Every structure is written in structure tokens, then in C-alpha cells.
Amino acid sequence: MEFIGEVLSDALEILTSFGAELWAVTGLTLAVSGSATVLGALIGIPLGTSLAVGGFRGRGAILVAVNTGMGFPPVLAGLLLLLLLWSDGPLGAWGLLFTPAAMVMAQTLLAIPIAAGVTAATIQALPPSAHEQLAALRLTRIKKGLVAVGEARAGMWAAVAAAFGRVVAEVGAVLIIGGNIKGETRVLTTAIVQESRQARFGEAVALGIVLLVIALAVNGLLTWLQWRGRPS
Amino acid sequence: MSVTARYPADGSILDVSEFHLEEGERLIVFGPNGSGKTTFLRALAGMLGEERQLDAAYLPQHPYLFRGSAGWNLGLGLTDEQAALAGQFARRFGLSVQLERQASQLSGGERQRLCLARTLASNHPWVLLDEPLSALDVSDRAALAAQLAHALSGRSAIIVTHDREEAAILGERMAVMVGGRILQEGSVTEVFSLPASEEIARAVGTANVISGFAGTADESLARVVVGDSVITGMGTPPPGEPCRALFGAEAVTLYRGREAGSGSAVNHWTGRVVAIRESGRLIHISVDVGFLLVALLTPGSLEALGLGAGSEVTAAVKATAVRVVAT
Numbered sequence: 001m002e003f004i005g006e007v008l009s010d011a012l013e014i015l016t017s018f019g020a021e022l023w024a025v026t027g028l029t030l031a032v033s034g035s036a037t038v039l040g041a042l043i044g045i046p047l048g049t050s051l052a053v054g055g056f057r058g059r060g061a062i063l064v065a066v067n068t069g070m071g072f073p074p075v076l077a078g079l080l081l082l083l084l085l086w087s088d089g090p091l092g093a094w095g096l097l098f099t100p101a102a103m104v105m106a107q108t109l110l111a112i113p114i115a116a117g118v119t120a121a122t123i124q125a126l127p128p129s130a131h132e133q134l135a136a137l138r139l140t141r142i143k144k145g146l147v148a149v150g151e152a153r154a155g156m157w158a159a160v161a162a163a164f165g166r167v168v169a170e171v172g173a174v175l176i177i178g179g180n181i182k183g184e185t186r187v188l189t190t191a192i193v194q195e196s197r198q199a200r201f202g203e204a205v206a207l208g209i210v211l212l213v214i215a216l217a218v219n220g221l222l223t224w225l226q227w228r229g230r231p232s
Numbered sequence: 233m234s235v236t237a238r239y240p241a242d243g244s245i246l247d248v249s250e251f252h253l254e255e256g257e258r259l260i261v262f263g264p265n266g267s268g269k270t271t272f273l274r275a276l277a278g279m280l281g282e283e284r285q286l287d288a289a290y291l292p293q294h295p296y297l298f299r300g301s302a303g304w305n306l307g308l309g310l311t312d313e314q315a316a317l318a319g320q321f322a323r324r325f326g327l328s329v330q331l332e333r334q335a336s337q338l339s340g341g342e343r344q345r346l347c348l349a350r351t352l353a354s355n356h357p358w359v360l361l362d363e364p365l366s367a368l369d370v371s372d373r374a375a376l377a378a379q380l381a382h383a384l385s386g387r388s389a390i391i392v393t394h395d396r397e398e399a400a401i402l403g404e405r406m407a408v409m410v411g412g413r414i415l416q417e418g419s420v421t422e423v424f425s426l427p428a429s430e431e432i433a434r435a436v437g438t439a440n441v442i443s444g445f446a447g448t449a450d451e452s453l454a455r456v457v458v459g460d461s462v463i464t465g466m467g468t469p470p471p472g473e474p475c476r477a478l479f480g481a482e483a484v485t486l487y488r489g490r491e492a493g494s495g496s497a498v499n500h501w502t503g504r505v506v507a508i509r510e511s512g513r514l515i516h517i518s519v520d521v522g523f524l525l526v527a528l529l530t531p532g533s534l535e536a537l538g539l540g541a542g543s544e545v546t547a548a549v550k551a552t553a554v555r556v557v558a559t
Contacts, residue, residue, distance in 0.1 A: 133296035133347075135279055137309040138289075138356075147308070151298050 010202025015209060021183075026210055028100060029187040033168040035104045040111020040163045045156060047112070048119025049145040053134070066120070069113025074106075075172030081106045082176050098179040103187070106173040111163040118162050122155025123148045154226045161222035168215060188214075246271045246412045252405075255357070258381075258389045260403030260420060264435055268412035269392040273362050276390065288358035293366070293392075295347035302338060303331030306350055318353035324379055325349055326372070340367040345376070352383055359389040365398055377401040378558050400424075400441045400476050401557050410435050419443075421476075425524040426507070433511050440484070440525045442477045446470060446558070453498075454556040461522040464498045465554025475558045483553035484527035486517065487546045488537050497548035501525075505543045508534070519547055 014022070050056070051063055083089050085097040096102040130151060134144055149156060171189035178185030180194060188211045195204035246268045253259065261269045270293055271280075278284025297305045306322060307315035319331070327345040338346065344367040351359060364380065365373050374397065381402050391402050399406060403420045408427075415435070416428045424441040427433035446469035447455035447462060454467040456477045469475035485495070490502050503521030510516075515529045517539065525547060529537075539545065 127296070129292065129294040129296040130298070132274075132279060132292045132294075133298075136277065136290040136292055138354075139309050143309070147298055150300070153299075 007201040007205055011205035011209060014202060014206040022206070022210070024183060025186050025188055025191050025207070026214070028185070029168065029189075029211075030214065032100055032103045032174070032187060033107060033164060036107030036111050036167045037160060037164040039104070039108040040167070041115045041156075041160050043108075044112040044115025044117075044163065045119045045149065045159060046145065048116035048121075048159070049123060049149055050141075051116065052120040052123035053141070053144050053148050063120070066113045066116045070117045072110065072113065073172065074110055074170040075176065077109050078106055078173035078176030081109065081173070085177070097177070098181060098185055100178070100185060103174045103178040103185060106177045107167040107170070110170060110173060111167050114163040114166050115159045118159035119149075119152075119156065122152045122158065125155075126152055157222045157226040161219050161226070164218055164222075165215060168211070168218075246275060248272060248412075248414050251407060251414050252417055253388075253390075254405075255388045256386060258384055258387070258391060258402060258404045260399045260406040261390060261392045261409055261414075262394065262399050262406055262423075262436060263409035264394060267409045267435070269394075269409050270362055271412070272409065273360050273390065273392050277360050286358045286360070287356050288360045288390075289351045289354040289356040290360040291347055291351040291362060291364055293362040295343055297335035297338065297343055297346065300335060301331060302333050302335050302342075302346060305335045306331060306346055308350065310350065310353055314353045314355060318349045321349035321352050321383060322346060324383070325376055326379075341369060341372065344368060348380070357388055359384065359387055361389065361391045363393055364391065365393075365395070373398070374401070374557065381559055396424075396437055396439055396441070397478060397555075397557070400478055401559055408432050408435055422524070425526045426518050427516075427526075433509070433516055437480075439481060440477070440479050442523050442525070443559070444475065444477065444523075446473050446475045446556070453551055456556055458523045461501055463549075463554060463556075464551045465556040466552060467556030467558075469556055469558040473558055475556055477554050477556050479549055479554045481516065481526045481528040483549050484525060485548045486519070486527050486529065486533075486537065486539070487548065488539070489544055490546060495548060496550060498551040499549040499554070500546055502544065502546045505539055505541055505545060508539065508541060519545055521547055 051059060051066065081102065082097070084091045085094065085102055086092055134148060139147065169189065171193060174187055175190050175193065178190065180186050180190040188207050192204050192207045195207065261272060263269050274280055276285045277288055277290035298308070306318050310318060322345060325345040325348060327342055327349065344364070348364055351361065365376055368376060377398055378401060384402065393399050399420060406418065406420045406423045407414045408416045408423060410431055416423055416432050421441050421443050424436055424439050427436055442456065442458055442463060444456040444458035444463065447457045448471055449455065449468065452466060453464055454469055456463040456465065456475055463477040465477050465479070485497065501521035503519050505517055506520050506524065507518040508515060515531060515534050517527045517529060519525050519527065527547060
């Protein structure tokens with residue numbers, strides 16, 4: 001117990017001083033995961049909506065792909081993107097490897113299926129009479145999707161929360177694609193791996209607490225939005 | 233036209249190999265609960281995942297309002313011009329709520345009026361209505377039925393209902409559906425007074441629905457002129473306008489010959505028996521008195537009267553048992 005106590009007191013000390021390095025890591029985490037969540041939602045929510053309101057060929061196959069993507073291992077997503085962005089790879093000329101932009105790309109890939117899957121599930125969970133009415137109105141596909149998203153808007157916040165929760169917590173993709181370069185591509189999760197490997201447990205726990213606080217704050221905000229958006 | 237649909241969600245199987253549709257006509261699909269009426273209408277509206285069979289505006293049985301204002305819902309899927317028309321229909325149907333109100337605050341009856349107005353305002357050639365008045369209070373139903381009949385005049389419509397009075401007010405032709413099949417098609421008056429089988433008689437209920445024109449009324453008594461005959465009943469149809477008289481088969485008393493016994497009944501008509509059919513423990517007797525009417529007798533009464541096809545009888549009905557509705 002003495003050991004745990006020492007680790008915690010170290011962690012608290014680090015957190016109370018909250019130095020420049022910790023600020024940089026926390027800021028980059030928020031920037032990378034926040035951007036990936038926004039991009040993932042912008043692509044995933046329309047994708048999920050079109051899957052839910054239906055009416056096109058190949059919908060089943062895409063739905064299977066999305067559901068698989070929801071559980072896709074982050075390290076594999078990282079590896080896939082690594083091969084694409086490698087200097088000899090098809091997108092090597094972009095020179096994005098080991099940059100925050102590449103990390104955003106990797107996390108966006110992880111966020112899209114989550115946002116799409118939760119959106120599709122939420123819209124499909126609307127009452128059958130809502131779906132019947134939506135079909136009966138004979139709206140254009142886009143208008144139909146907009147009405148469905150509006151009706152299930154509380155679920156859209158859940159989609160965003162789930163996507164953010166997934167990307168902010170993952171380590172495999174950002175580690176491979178970002179390289180955990182100090183001051184450049186180091187985020188909270190990769191920093192925790194680094195500090196743990198070097199047995200700097202106080203630092204690791206401090207980073208872990210920051211990560212938890214971010215996850216709590218963002219999910220708290222989104223849950224509040226979700227509740228507020230519920231039908232009375 | 234032919235419609236075949238299997239709808240596993242509620243286990244019902246629809247099997248309509250052929251039925252008759254005419255543009256500009258209001259067809260009632262009448263039948264008991266679970267007879268497949270809704271599935272039939274949904275199949276026509278293209279709701280069962282197949283090709284849409286009619287270019288139609290469809291009002292589902294349980295209309296759903298989306299989150300937003302009542303006015304936004306009223307105009308959903310409509311052009312500006314159609315939305316204005318929907319507003320006129322809504323007012324005519326007695327939707328008095330302000331359109332700025334949230335749709336979630338509307339009562340069941342208000343929701344149904346709103347959705348009905350929106351459905352009628354769209355410009356698809358056909359209108360498909362599933363139990364359009366079911367969410368309304370009984371007291372409002374007849375008035376709105378009359379408004380709806382007016383709004384539908386000249387339009388091509390298919391209306392599903394299990395309510396006799398609604399069928400009588402809204403319909404021109406009627407198809408009786410039992411067990412997923414259409415058992416009889418014909419004019420509303422014909423199907424009610426001359427059901428083709430016992431099964432149909434049981435489905436439509438034994439009732440008389442007689443079409444005519446409103447004659448001069450006095451106080452609360454209305455007169456319906458049907459050819460050379462007059463039916464007196466309760467109601468206030470506008471004189472000269474088409475209307476219908478409704479009365480139950482059990483309200484008819486039959487006398488042999490040309491003379492009715494003494495009694496308080498205002499209506500007496502003499503005619504000949506057209507058909508006699510057993511229905512369970514009762515007997516249906518169809519009589520042509522210038523119009524077709526149907527009466528219910530016990531086997532004992534039938535024997536006492538000694539009636540057969542072609543017998544001359546006089547039918548009597550109290551005016552208070554007859555309801556007169558404008559159509």
C-alpha cells in the first residue's frame with residue numbers, strides 16, 4: 001500500500017503544478033480526438049441515416065461493414081494507414097506520417113463506423129408508426145433523412161459521445177501512425193504507455209487522471225444535450 | 233387490379249386477386265378487425281417493400297407527428313401552395329389550435345385532423361385513408377365525416393373503416409373484406425341491404441343504408457326521398473342535397489299483406505320479399521319496397537307470417553330508429 005500511496009502523491013503533485021508538457025499533451029489529445037470526432041460524425045451520421053431510412057442496393061453489405069467497423073481493432077486501423085502513408089506507399093507523397101494530421105485520419109476511420117452504427121440504430125429504434133409516416137410522406141431522400149435525424153436528435157449526441165469515447169481512449173492507432181514523438185505527436189494515451197514502460201508511475205497516473213476527467217467532462221456534456229433533446 | 237401480399241409482421245395473409253377501382257370514386261374497404269384491410273391499404277400504398285401500386289397520398293392508421301411545430305408538420309412534404317390548402321382543410325376540420333404549438337402537445341383527435349388535412353392537400357391522384365376518424369371523440373365524428381365527404385367529393389379515394397356510419401357517409405362503393413379476401417363489391421346501399429352471404433351479413437352487420445335526397449324537414453324530423461318512397465327519420469340534412477337513411481334490420485317490423493297493424497311507426501312501405509336467408513338463429517329477409525331493405529325475424533315469426541320469396545309484405549319502422557345523414 002505504501003507504494004500505491006507514493007504513486008498517488010506523486011501524481012497529485014504533478015497535477016497541481018500542471019506543467020507545460022502536460023498542457024501540450026492534453027491540448028493535442030483534445031485537438032486530435034476532437035477533430036476526428038467532428039469529422040467522423042460529419043461522415044458517419046449521414047451514412048448511418050441513409051442506412052436506416054434505406055431504399056438502396058447494397059445496404060445490407062454496408063450495414064455489416066459498419067457493424068464490423070464498430071469493433072475494428074485500432075492497431076489494425078493504424079497499420080492500414082501506416083502502409084498507405086509510408087514513404088513508398090500510395091499516399092506517401094503527402095508526407096503526413098508521424099504528424100497530428102495522420103493521427104486525425106486514423107481516429108476518423110475509427111469514429112465513422114461508431115457514429116454511423118449508433119445513428120442507424122437510433123433511427124431504426126424510432127416507433128414503427130414514425131417509419132410508416134416517414135414513408136407515407138413521400139419526401140425526397142435528403143428531406144427524409146433530415147426529418148429522421150431531427151426526430152432521433154437525442155441519439156445523435158449519443159453517436160458523438162460514443163465516437164469521442166472510442167477515439168480518445170485508443171492507443172494503438174495513434175501510436176503507430178503518430179510515433180509518440182515528444183512535443184509533436186504525443187497524446188495522453190501514448191504518453192501513459194511511455195511513462196509506464198519507464199516505471200514513472202506518478203506521471204502515468206497523472207496522465208490517466210487527466211484522460212478520465214476529459215472523458216467524464218465530454219460525456220457529461222453530451223449526456224446533458226441528449227437529455228435536453230428528448231421529447232417531453 | 234390485383235394485389236397479393238404476405239405480411240408476416242402480424243401474421244395476416246392478404247389475397248386479393250382482383251378488385252375494381254374507378255377514378256373519381258370513393259371506395260370503402262369494410263371489414264371486422266384483423267380482416268386484412270390495413271394490410272391491403274398498405275400494399276396499395278407501397279408500404280410492404282414492393283412497388284407502389286397507386287400514386288397516392290396515404291394516411292396511416294396511427295398518424296405520427298414529428299418533433300417540431302404543428303404548422304411545420306402540416307406542411308411537411310407539401311409545396312407552399314399545398315400547405316396553404318392544408319391549412320384551409322385543417323380549419324374546416326375544426327383544428328383550432330395555433331400552428332406555432334409543439335406537435336407533441338396536440339391531442340389524438342387534433343393529430344388526426346392535422347394529418348388528414350395534410351394528406352388531402354397533396355396532389356397525388358389517389359387518397360388512401362386508414363380509419364381516418366378513429367382517434368376522434370364520438371361526438372365529433374359525424375360532423376367531421378360530413379366535412380371529409382365534402383372534401384373528398386370528386387376525388388379518387390380508398391377508405392378503410394369498420395364503422396357502418398362512416399362507411400355510409402363517406403362511401404360510394406364498398407368492398408367487404410374478411411380473412412384477407414374481398415367477398416363482395418357493390419354500391420354501399422346494395423352491400424348493406426343485400427349481403428351476398430351469411431359471412432358478409434355478419435361482417436357488415438344487418439343494416440339498412442338507403443340513398444336518397446333530403447326532402448322538406450319539419451322540426452327534428454327529416455325526410456329522405458327515394459324514388460316514389462319517403463323515409464322519415466332523425467337528422468338535419470340540407471333540403472335537396474343527397475343524403476342517406478340508416479336503420480338496423482332489427483328495427484323493421486314486417487306485416488303480411490298491404491296493411492300494417494296499429495302502432496306508432498311513421499314509416500310504412502309495402503313490397504315483395506326478394507330473398508330469405510338463415511343467419512345463425514335468425515332469418516334475414518330482403519324486401520323490395522321501391523328500395524331494398526333488410527329485416528331480421530326469428531324462425532317462429534317467419535313461420536307465423538308464412539312468408540316466402542315473392543310474398544307481399546308491409547314493413548314498418550319508427551322514425552326515431554332512423555338516422556339521416558348528409559353525404
